[in-house]
Amino acid sequence: MSKAVLMQGNEAAVEGAIAAGMRFFAGYPITPSTEIAEQSALRLPQMGGKFIQMEDEISSIAAVLGASVAGMKAMTATSGPGFSLMQENIGYGVMAEIPCVIVDVQRAGPSTGLATSPSQGDYMQARWGTHGDHPMIALSPSSVLETYTLIIRAFNLAEKYRTPVIFLMDEIVGHMREGVELPNPNDLIINRRKMSFHDGANKECYFVPEGEYVPRMKPFGQGERYNITGLAHDISGFPVNSNEIAGKLVTRLLDKVDKNVDNIVRVEEYAMDDAETAIVCFGGTARAAMSAVLAARAEGKKVGMFRPITVWPFPEKQLLARLPQLKNILMVEHNHGQMLLEVQRVTRCEKPVHFLGRVDGTVISPNDILAKLNEMEGAHHAE
Amino acid sequence: MPSDLIHEYMRIDHLPQIWCPGCGNGVIMRDVAVAIQELIDDPEYDFDRDDFVIVSGIGCSSRAAGYLDFNSIHTTHGRAIAFATGIKFANPKLNVIVLTGDGDCSAIGGNHLIHAARRNLGLTVICFNNDIYGMTGGQYSPTTPNGDKATTAPYGNVDRPFDIANLATGAGASFAARGDVFHAKETTEIIKKAILHKGFSLVDVYSICPTYYGRKNKKGDAVEMLKWQKENLIPTARYYSMSEEDRAGKKQIGILSFNDYPEYTDEYAKIIAACSKKAKK
Amino acid sequence: MSNRYEMRFAGSGGQGVILASVIIAEAAVISGLNTVQSQAYGPEARGGVSKAETVLSRDKIWYSKVTLPNFLLALTQASLEKYTREMADGAIVMMDDSLTMPADLDPARVISIPILQTAKEKVGKAFTANIVAVGAINKALQLFSDKELMEGVKRHIPAGTEEINQKALAEGAALISDEQSAAFAQKIG
Numbered sequence: 001m002s003k004a005v006l007m008q009g010n011e012a013a014v015e016g017a018i019a020a021g022m023r024f025f026a027g028y029p030i031t032p033s034t035e036i037a038e039q040s041a042l043r044l045p046q047m048g049g050k051f052i053q054m055e056d057e058i059s060s061i062a063a064v065l066g067a068s069v070a071g072m073k074a075m076t077a078t079s080g081p082g083f084s085l086m087q088e089n090i091g092y093g094v095m096a097e098i099p100c101v102i103v104d105v106q107r108a109g110p111s112t113g114l115a116t117s118p119s120q121g122d123y124m125q126a127r128w129g130t131h132g133d134h135p136m137i138a139l140s141p142s143s144v145l146e147t148y149t150l151i152i153r154a155f156n157l158a159e160k161y162r163t164p165v166i167f168l169m170d171e172i173v174g175h176m177r178e179g180v181e182l183p184n185p186n187d188l189i190i191n192r193r194k195m196s197f198h199d200g201a202n203k204e205c206y207f208v209p210e211g212e213y214v215p216r217m218k219p220f221g222q223g224e225r226y227n228i229t230g231l232a233h234d235i236s237g238f239p240v241n242s243n244e245i246a247g248k249l250v251t252r253l254l255d256k257v258d259k260n261v262d263n264i265v266r267v268e269e270y271a272m273d274d275a276e277t278a279i280v281c282f283g284g285t286a287r288a289a290m291s292a293v294l295a296a297r298a299e300g301k302k303v304g305m306f307r308p309i310t311v312w313p314f315p316e317k318q319l320l321a322r323l324p325q326l327k328n329i330l331m332v333e334h335n336h337g338q339m340l341l342e343v344q345r346v347t348r349c350e351k352p353v354h355f356l357g358r359v360d361g362t363v364i365s366p367n368d369i370l371a372k373l374n375e376m377e378g379a380h381h382a383e
Numbered sequence: 384m385p386s387d388l389i390h391e392y393m394r395i396d397h398l399p400q401i402w403c404p405g406c407g408n409g410v411i412m413r414d415v416a417v418a419i420q421e422l423i424d425d426p427e428y429d430f431d432r433d434d435f436v437i438v439s440g441i442g443c444s445s446r447a448a449g450y451l452d453f454n455s456i457h458t459t460h461g462r463a464i465a466f467a468t469g470i471k472f473a474n475p476k477l478n479v480i481v482l483t484g485d486g487d488c489s490a491i492g493g494n495h496l497i498h499a500a501r502r503n504l505g506l507t508v509i510c511f512n513n514d515i516y517g518m519t520g521g522q523y524s525p526t527t528p529n530g531d532k533a534t535t536a537p538y539g540n541v542d543r544p545f546d547i548a549n550l551a552t553g554a555g556a557s558f559a560a561r562g563d564v565f566h567a568k569e570t571t572e573i574i575k576k577a578i579l580h581k582g583f584s585l586v587d588v589y590s591i592c593p594t595y596y597g598r599k600n601k602k603g604d605a606v607e608m609l610k611w612q613k614e615n616l617i618p619t620a621r622y623y624s625m626s627e628e629d630r631a632g633k634k635q636i637g638i639l640s641f642n643d644y645p646e647y648t649d650e651y652a653k654i655i656a657a658c659s660k661k662a663k664k
Numbered sequence: 665m666s667n668r669y670e671m672r673f674a675g676s677g678g679q680g681v682i683l684a685s686v687i688i689a690e691a692a693v694i695s696g697l698n699t700v701q702s703q704a705y706g707p708e709a710r711g712g713v714s715k716a717e718t719v720l721s722r723d724k725i726w727y728s729k730v731t732l733p734n735f736l737l738a739l740t741q742a743s744l745e746k747y748t749r750e751m752a753d754g755a756i757v758m759m760d761d762s763l764t765m766p767a768d769l770d771p772a773r774v775i776s777i778p779i780l781q782t783a784k785e786k787v788g789k790a791f792t793a794n795i796v797a798v799g800a801i802n803k804a805l806q807l808f809s810d811k812e813l814m815e816g817v818k819r820h821i822p823a824g825t826e827e828i829n830q831k832a833l834a835e836g837a838a839l840i841s842d843e844q845s846a847a848f849a850q851k852i853g
Contacts, residue, residue, distance in 0.1 A: 006690040006701070006819075024473055045658040050472055050651060055498040059465035062458065062495075066438075066469025069456060070477065074469070092459050116704065176728050177686060177701035179693035201452060203396075220436050220454040220470065221477050227394075227449050229457040238397060238449060239457075290726035366727050 004179040009147045009169065010035035010077075012180065013103055014043060016148035017075050019182075020155035021190055022101070023049030024074035026063035028056055028082060031115045032171045033105035036077035057082035061089040061102065068093075068100045069228065071219025073155055077103035080122055081112060083129065090164050091130030092230045094253060097206070097215060099158035099193055101151065103167040105174040106283075106334075108361040117361025118171035120283055123338040126166045127312045133250055135257035137264055138166035138312035142286035144178040150309065156191035157264060161256050162214050168311055170334065172284025172363060199223045206235045213256040257313060266309040267318045271297060275304030276327040277373065280319070280343055282308050285332055285364060292369035303373065314342040328352040328376060332369055335359065352376075392416045394452045401446055403517075405597075405605030407564035407590035411511050412447040414567055414588070415480065418574040419453075428579075436479045438467040440492060442518045444484035444511030444590075461491030464499045467506050475505070475648035478578060485512040485526040489545050493525070496547075496585075497554035503582040504647035509574060510547055510585065513592035521595030532599045547587040548639050557642040558584035564591055565612035566636050573638060582646045589616060667853040669720040670730040674747050675739030677712045680794030683820060684737065685716030687798050691808040691816030692720050697852060700728040713743060720807070720852050734850075735805065737797055738763065739779065756848055758801060775804055775848070777839040783832065792832035799836025806849035 007015070013036050017025075025040035027033075041051040050067075054060040060076045067074040078086065083104045093100055106122045108114035122129075126138040139154050141147040151167055158165040196202070196216045205217040205226035215235075218224040231239035232246035240246065257264060268286075271293055272278065281289040286307045296303040306322065308315045328351050331340040340355050347353060356372045358364050389395060393416065402408045423430045435453040439445035441460035448455040458466040463481045471479040481488075488496050488510050499506060515533060516522040523533035525545045532539060551559040558580040562570030570588055577584035591597065591608040602608050617625065619637030671688065673681040682703045689701035703716040717730040732752040738744035738759045748757060748766055757769060761776045777800055783793035795817065802813050814830065821829050 004693050006686070006693045006699070024469070026469060045651075045655045046662055048655055048659065050655075052468070052472055054465065054468070055494050058462060059468070059495050059498070062462040062465035063469030063472070065458075066456075066466040066471075067473035068469075069466075070436075070470045070473035072473045074473070088459055089462065096456075172702075172728060175702055177689055177699075178725075179689075179697075179699055201394075219474075220456075221434060221474050223433050225433060225452065225454055227455045227457065229449065230459060231457070284728070288727045294726070363729050365729070365731060367731065 004181045006177050007144050007180050008035060008177045009141075009144050009173040009175065010105065011039050012144045012147040013077070013151050013167065013169065013174075014039040015182070016151035017101065017155065018043060018047055018049070019148070019185060019188055020152040021073045021192075022075050022155060023047060024064065024067040024072040025050070025076065026052045026054050026060045026067070026074070027076045027078065028054055028060050030057075030079045030082045032107055032174050033077045033079045033103065035174075036103055036105070057085040058089065061086040061093075064100045065089060065093050065096075065098045068098045069220050071222065073099070073159070075101040075103065077105065079105050079107045080109045080119075083122055083125065087125075087129040088131075091132060091134060093164040094130065094134045094136075095230045096228045097162040097253075098164070099162050100164050101154045101158055101167055102164055103151075103169060105169045105171060107171055108359070114361035116171070118284060118334055118363055119359075119361065120170050120285065120334040121336075121338070121359070122168065123311065123333070123335060124341075126168050133254065135163065135254050136166065136312045137161070137163065137257060137310070138168045139309060140168040140283040140311045141173055141309075142283055142307065143173065144176060145180045147173060148180065148182060152188060152190070156189065159191045159193040160214070161260070162193060163256065166312070168283065170284045172287065176284070196224060201225045203236045205237050206233065208252065213252060213259060261313055262317075264310055265313060265315045265318065267315045268305070268307040268309055270305040270307075272304035272306060272322060274302055275322075275325065276302040277330060277376070278304055278306045278322060278326055279330045279332055279369065280306045280308075280339065281332045282311050282339060285334055288364050288366045288369055289332055291366035292373070295366060295370055296373055301373065308339075311339070314339070314346065316346045319343065319346055323347055323351060326351050328354060330354045330356060330369070330372060330376065332356045332364060334364060388413070388416055388420055392420055392452050393450050397450055400450055402443060403594040405591070405593040406443070407513065407592070408443055408447065408511050410564045410567055411509065411570070411588050411590060412450060412482075414562070414571040414574055415447070415482070415509060416451060417571050418578060422575060422578060430478065434477050436467075436470055436477050437482060438463045438470065438479060439482040440484070440487035442484040442487045442516070443513070444482055445487060447482045447511070461487055462495065463487065464492060464495040464506065464508060468499060468504055471504055471506055472648055472651070475652070479506050480578065481506055481508040483508060483510050485510060485514065485547065486516050486524040489525045489547050489550065496551065500551045500554035500556035500583055500585065502647050503555070503557050503644045505580075505582055506584070507574075507577045507580070508583075508585045509577075510587045511590045512547060512587050513590040513596060515592050515596040517592050517595055521599060527596070531596075533595075534599075548585065551585040551587075552640040555644075556585050556640065557582035557644045558638065559640045560584070560586045560638045561589070561634065561636050562586050563589040563612045563616045563636055565609045566616065566618060569618050569636060576638065582642075582644055667721050667723045668725065669735070669850060669852050670733045670752070671718045671720070671735040671737075672730050672733040672747055673716040673718070673737045674743035675714055676743075677714045679714065679739050680791065681714050681737065681739060682716040684794040684798050685718045687795075687816045687820055688801065688807070689718045690819050691802075691813045692718070694815050695808050695812045697722065698725050700725045702728055715743070715747075722853055735801075737801065739793065739797070756804070758797070758804065775800070775840070775844060779836070779839070782835050782839060786835045787828065787832045789828060792828060795829050795832035796836035796839075799833035800839045801836075803837035803840040804844055804848045806845060807852070
């Protein structure tokens, strides 16, 4: 008998998070993410951890931020409508530099949309959902096993950079079951936020040494005393009305991600070495894309897959590195063209960028992609 | 000693505070600081300063968190109780005190207030209730009396007001009380009892806002407004000795409801214990 | 899209077709096959259309959904009519015998058996219909050993219900003749 077990994507998100040290979950039921709350409610007390069902998604993310301030690795999970409600406090987490993970199992929108149908329509919201200029890290898994391993990375990045990380799932992966053999816990790399050695009142809790980007305060209740606010603040954590200090703060927050982009960005490339056409996709869409790449390769077509695993920041350098060899790009995603805008921006449309999308809640199939590739070929020959 | 209190428990480099002359909020903040100080100093209890966490939302009231020299977090509008829920549940040994306002906790944060009351998680919520949105310049709030004026109620307020202490009681709060600025000593005692209370506690403290509410409604200056509190807000013992007739138009100051419902983090700890016992088997 | 064995399970909400699909997938994992299982459902917990899919392969499975099923289990007339319209050549249909077989189906590829009745009368619990179906499916298609299948069932049922589920599997298997097994047995590529 195989050691593998059948596991659902949503379940893997919980098991991975627990392996990463998540011991606090606050959430509100919403399809198609609800299994994450249910599994957390079941598993966390077994690990000495805590689950609470809040009155809405706004309080869920607030409780998660509160728990993180008190020193716990904390997570919430939701879908589009709830993700919209969370946005203000996600921005608070960015501004106050509070690590946490927010899982968004995307479903078809806008509004209540098609509650049980897949979509990737929150890609731009993940980046720009909260107001003001801010950094954002978002990761997107394409299999059940990757859900497990990648959510560990989400926690690691959240802790390392003291910022909320969006774990951008979709219904395809969230509700999919696959056989997985989980890694040995001893082989996992688990980060913990760096902490100061300060005791008593700390008037420099947001101090960051030259060349670094992340402050190091202790959690509340461990002997260091300081203030946290969502207002523009100085290194003491107190509100200031200085444009200079506010500008420096926001710049440092943005630099946290911008200057560490090589550490944060991960891409999966398949059959890209000699590819002339790159299928760009992320999350559950990669399943159909891989099937299409294999089928196209079987017909001798030089097609490869370029899959951002880190979807924010977008892997600019990696895509540009492939650009010279490409004749064209096909962006495939379950929305009306959101990552498409990033691909167009980064490549400056130096090569034709084609698009295959869906907004009706159905799943793009390998045949849909193959048909699009044929159409592109026809258009190319006609030129 | 007030000056000792300020040096010991307030962040003097951030004073003077931003509140207007005559505002009642400074008195309430002092009541909170005195209550905490007396509990820390009382040999009967084992309170550690670093175990206090002050959580606030947005509004005039919520600036108080920054002036108090404890762990403090000034959160988003309406969400202080929800942040506090996460802090307290994550680390139940912390004494989590929420400083909020009438708009913050009963309008935008009203849902969190009633659910926190229902859950009975051991937070202490102090509402600085001044019947108006002060920070944004005098708009009517859920506690502005019917008929009163505000910048958004130029012809008089059509809404009927909440009584926040009664609202919390109705939502199942195990401790709900009312205090005010005039009866500072009594209010301090109530706040102490609220902090000592194991479950969720709410103290609705009537503040005064001479700048907006008072001026808009011709209530006079701060002294006049305090005089109104003196005459119309009646501490419990005296309130109970009054006839039904004499009570008309007056409100009771004191603990209005009290229950020893099981506290949330205690109950959850039992679940964790049961799960780990099962796992050991 | 070769080397994939695509199975679709359809019925109304509450009949447990999703669980049937999950158990087949679990048994596949136990037996060392690759599998991807997924489902689509309406907002209703009971009633409405419920559809689940399990893909089996010895190779890595990329695309997770069924494109043209090689096997269909249908427990309601509506799902039978809807999902027999698009199937792979030579696909096998297992249907409850209380349903009316669509005229365009090849009877030689249809297994019409009393799943619902067997659950109700022989096993004694109507809600075991999905497990009866799983027993019948495995006997017909010869996918897994009895041990692998029972282990797959065990991982998804409440403790203490092993006996009745074991019985349901056996009663389901008993609905399939050895000749049918010989005719419908699958070799997963």
